[in-house]
Amino acid sequence: MAFQEIKNIVIRGVAACVPEHVVDNRDSTLIGNAAEIEKFIENTAIVRRHTVENSGICTSDLCFEAAQKLLAELNWKSSDVDCLVFVTQTPDYQLPSTACILQHRLGLTVDCFAIQLSLGCSGWVYGLSTIASLMNNGNFKKGLLLVGDTVTVTKSPLDKSTYPLFGDAGTATAIEFEEGAAGIKVHTGTDGKGYDAIIIDDGGSRNPFSSTSLQMKERESGIVRNNLQSHLNGTDVFIFGITRAPQSIKALINHFNINIEMVDYFLFHQANKMMTEKIRKKIGVTDSSKVPYSLQEFGNTSSASIPLTMVTQISETLSVGKHQLVGCGFGVGLSWGTVYFETHNLCCPPVIYL
Numbered sequence: 001m002a003f004q005e006i007k008n009i010v011i012r013g014v015a016a017c018v019p020e021h022v023v024d025n026r027d028s029t030l031i032g033n034a035a036e037i038e039k040f041i042e043n044t045a046i047v048r049r050h051t052v053e054n055s056g057i058c059t060s061d062l063c064f065e066a067a068q069k070l071l072a073e074l075n076w077k078s079s080d081v082d083c084l085v086f087v088t089q090t091p092d093y094q095l096p097s098t099a100c101i102l103q104h105r106l107g108l109t110v111d112c113f114a115i116q117l118s119l120g121c122s123g124w125v126y127g128l129s130t131i132a133s134l135m136n137n138g139n140f141k142k143g144l145l146l147v148g149d150t151v152t153v154t155k156s157p158l159d160k161s162t163y164p165l166f167g168d169a170g171t172a173t174a175i176e177f178e179e180g181a182a183g184i185k186v187h188t189g190t191d192g193k194g195y196d197a198i199i200i201d202d203g204g205s206r207n208p209f210s211s212t213s214l215q216m217k218e219r220e221s222g223i224v225r226n227n228l229q230s231h232l233n234g235t236d237v238f239i240f241g242i243t244r245a246p247q248s249i250k251a252l253i254n255h256f257n258i259n260i261e262m263v264d265y266f267l268f269h270q271a272n273k274m275m276t277e278k279i280r281k282k283i284g285v286t287d288s289s290k291v292p293y294s295l296q297e298f299g300n301t302s303s304a305s306i307p308l309t310m311v312t313q314i315s316e317t318l319s320v321g322k323h324q325l326v327g328c329g330f331g332v333g334l335s336w337g338t339v340y341f342e343t344h345n346l347c348c349p350p351v352i353y354l
Helices: 032-046 057-075 098-105 123-134 192-197 232-256 275-282 302-313
Strands: 002-006 007-017 020-024 046-051 084-086 113-117 142-149 169-177 182-191 218-221 222-224 267-268 324-332 335-344
Touching: 002 123, 002 232, 007 123, 032 084, 046 232, 057 098, 057 142, 057 222, 084 098, 113 123, 113 218, 113 222, 113 275, 123 218, 123 324, 123 335, 142 232, 142 302, 169 302, 192 222, 192 232, 192 324, 222 275, 222 302, 232 324, 232 335, 267 275, 267 302, 275 335, 302 324
Parallel strands: 084 113, 084 142, 267 324
Antiparallel strands: 002 182, 007 169, 020 046, 142 169, 182 335, 218 222, 324 335
């Protein structure tokens, strides 16, 4: 089992940035009639989404704004940041790595370690595990984990199975080395046989871009997309989520003897309300107030959903005192990850609108 206990690091702060442009699902003609829209909102809880629609805003822009704000709030100098990990499925370019571009934009030194990871909804947990592993021996003192996606650019506006679900966001998490700190506890897993449950068929080396990649095709009623737009097998992903996520959370809790009653908040990837409620009940959390939602305002924001939920739903609480948190992300890959961590007077500025 893929368990990690990574000590000597502390999460100092979390910031988030979203596009100011809002799409309201109650105005959607794609979902269906008024009754169908209300049923959709009842099942998913997704009312509104912030999207980069026709703005030219990239994921890196959102993460840059979040990072700038967090550095200022923490009074960290850009020259003090030793490492940067950028997690996204929507980089600026196929190459170079957008992590290098962010290193320059943020004014980090040329000695800064900068790396980009390609992961979706499990990305914040994997990114946190990666940067904590880089920092726990003390060679790197301060680090930035930048996580986000502008996934709406990969969705067909004629695909009712994906388009109404997703929003865009970028986040920044500040990590600092502190000798003796409890750090984080992590469980991760991967099941690549389900790689095609969430996929963009063309544009990579396996299926390079061609003229046919842009052809819009009706896959089934209400689902029209081309091969450069993402496909989601809703049934497979739902079963995967309600199976693997609770298994991972239980495995982490049991392996590290965590008292589940002492956990203040469970931060689940914001896929949809029906899925999240099933996960909550499967792990035995009876107090629904311990599971905050950002779905209603932001939709499924992929890798950004856990830190965005922290910033928009519980920031005032987290900014004062100590709290025990469990985060769980699951999705593209298929991959999943659960992390237990504690915060103390977390720096958590209000969400930024760009």
